[in-house]
Amino acid sequence: MTTIEKIALQEFNIKFKHLGENEKQWCHDEMVNNPKWLAPFWKQPGYISETDKLCNELGIFNYKLNK
Numbered sequence: 001m002t003t004i005e006k007i008a009l010q011e012f013n014i015k016f017k018h019l020g021e022n023e024k025q026w027c028h029d030e031m032v033n034n035p036k037w038l039a040p041f042w043k044q045p046g047y048i049s050e051t052d053k054l055c056n057e058l059g060i061f062n063y064k065l066n067k
Helices: 003-012 021-033 050-058
Strands: none
Touching: 003 021
């Protein structure tokens, strides 16, 4: 699901494609201007993915490096 679709569902409880032009523009403005949508949880400082957590627990380090 796209960010703009999430905004439409959260704010209007309807799919983006069914919104009127004004509501679509509002969703777009909300998506590009509201920090809530600009910085999702996985972009927050200190975020560790589930894969990274599991690899750390298993002692698998540097798995992201190409060798």
